[in-house]
Every structure is written in C-alpha cells, then in structure tokens.
Amino acid sequence: MAPQLLTPPTRSRLARVTRCLLTRHRHHCRFSTNATTERSKKTKGASFSGNEIKLPAALRDKNVVQLKCESSSGICDVFLVGTVYNSQRSREQVKRIIGHLKPQAVLLGLCQSGSAVLYPPIDTRPGKQPEVGPVSEFRVAFEEARKYGGKVYLGDRHEKITMARVIRKITFLDFIKLCSLPFKDVPHLRKLLETFPIDRSSITQSFPKLRQVIEHMEGEGINQEIREFKVLTVLQETVLHERDQYMSRSLLEVAKKNNCVVAVVGKGHLSGIKKHWQQDISVAPLLQVPPSKHTIMKLCISVSVVMVGVSMIGRYL
DSSP: OOOEEEOSOOTTTTTTSOHHHHHHHGGGSOOOHHHHHHHHHHHHHHHHTTOOOOOOGGGOSTTEEEEEEEETTEEEEEEEEEEOTTOHHHHHHHHHHHHHHOOSEEEESOOGGGGGGGSOOOOOSTTOOOOOOOOOHHHHHHHHHHHHTOEEEEOSOOHHHHHHHHHHHOOHHHHHHHHTSOTTTOHHHHHHHHTSOSSGGGHHHHHHHHHHHHHHHHHHOOOHHHHTSHHHHHHIIIIIIHHHHHHHHHHHHHHTTOSEEEEEEEGGGHHHHHHTTTOOOOSGGGGOOOOOSSOHHHHHHHHHHHHHHHHHHHTTO
C-alpha cells in the first residue's frame, strides 16, 4: 500500500466533514502549482550540482535525523523529525524546519483515519463554538507545507489494522499478567491499561492514546523484566516496531520521487525508521490481520473483566 497523497479537499474525500467546514476552508486548501514548480527547480539544481542540503545548527538536535537515498532526480535528502505529542517545542521545531527547507514533500506519521487532526474543529450546532485545543504538530506541518504548495503524504498504517492485529495476538491471560505488574514503579503501565477499550465500538477512539503511551514508553525505555511480559512485547512489536517498518517503507517511496523530504513522526519511531531505512521490506505481511481465535462476545467479556479489575486495583494505588 503506497503512502497516500493529500490533495485539495473534495466532497468525496471530506464526506465525513460538514459542508460548512469545506466551504470555510476551501480557499486555504488550494495548492500553489507555481510555488511547487519553482521549489522543484531549485532543489533539482542543488541535487545535480552535488550539494548536500543541511540544516542550520540552531535547527539540529537529537530529535532530527538526516537520511539519504537515490531518487529519480539524483539524491534525495530526508529529514526525519521526531515529535512529542502536545509539545509546543515540537510544534515550533516542525514549523521552523519545514519553513526553512521548504521540501518538495512532507510525510506525516498519520493514517487516513487520523487525518482529522489536520483540520480545525467545527461545531455545526446553532450558537455553539467548537472547543479549541492545542494544535497538533502534524497540523502545523500540514499548514506550513500548504503555504508554498508542498505535497503532503500520509505514511502510517491504518489504525484499524494495527488494533486488529493487537487484539488477535493478546489473550485474556496476558491481561491478567499485566494487572499483576508493580504499577507504582512503572506509572506508564497504568496509563497503558487505561487505554484499552471496554467494547469493540470504542476501539477506534481508544487507539490514539494507546499509540502515544507505547511510543512514550519506547522513548524513555523500560527495564528488561517488564519487557519479558508477552503482552508488552506484543504491543511494542505491533503498535511500534511494525509501524516503524511500514513508515520507513512509505518514506522511501516518497523520497525516491523527490529531492528533499521532511517526515514528521512520533519521537519513539526515530530509531526504528532509521534502522529499517532502505531495507527490502515487504508491506503485505504488515497489513494482514491474523485469524480470530475468539468470538466477539468472548473478547468483549474478557476486556470488560480486565477493565473492572483495573478499576478495583486503582483504588488501592
């Protein structure tokens, strides 16, 4: 599955968004063909002359990784920017890097179902104003790229596939073992349990929080004793490492067609994407959902029991 290119909104693409939102932001969503063409000429010239694109020292830190690959125009410089969710510093860094480089393409660590964060919220109820929260770092990248007509791609695996693979691999006993962990010593594990949905209908809403906790745990590191628990191994492998491979492959496909690309992803994905860079990764196995071992009813009962147990345990923590 190739990374999805975000195009100017149409009624078919934004069927889930209200007509009011489409009308309100239509003039903001037109990409400037002239700006894209001009930028393409500049970057192509730099590539053919053998010049390496570099960031100023003020924009470089441990959360920025520079990669390279061969492209249709010569060499593509790829800048991987690792962000922290809801961080003002991350938003400013993303804006400054994209504003300075003006890359031909920007790849976001999002899938189609998560692309709603790229647009301002709107409430169609009469007299109601939408709740305005912190602007996502992905939205900052999206809006910065639109200023000069940069192409924007969605490079992550669909959330439903990731969550389905998690559910198929984790058993009821895994949840029980997870409940026995020393929560006071590992506060992130308590947050991890809180992300699990009570029923299947809330899986989609719960997944973003689950993903953020897993990425945060990877960024800070957890001890070997905790890693031995199968449930955490499954979560890290499915929610983090598999997506590292998928996004690394998506980024490579985009880079092969451009001269300069900026990828905005969660900080926890930096090392994984770098590790798998330019590897021959087969995407098909990462998109397969294992056969279900339980009926939907058994799954709902199992997860519900776990959530009740967690609530009881929480009273004594």
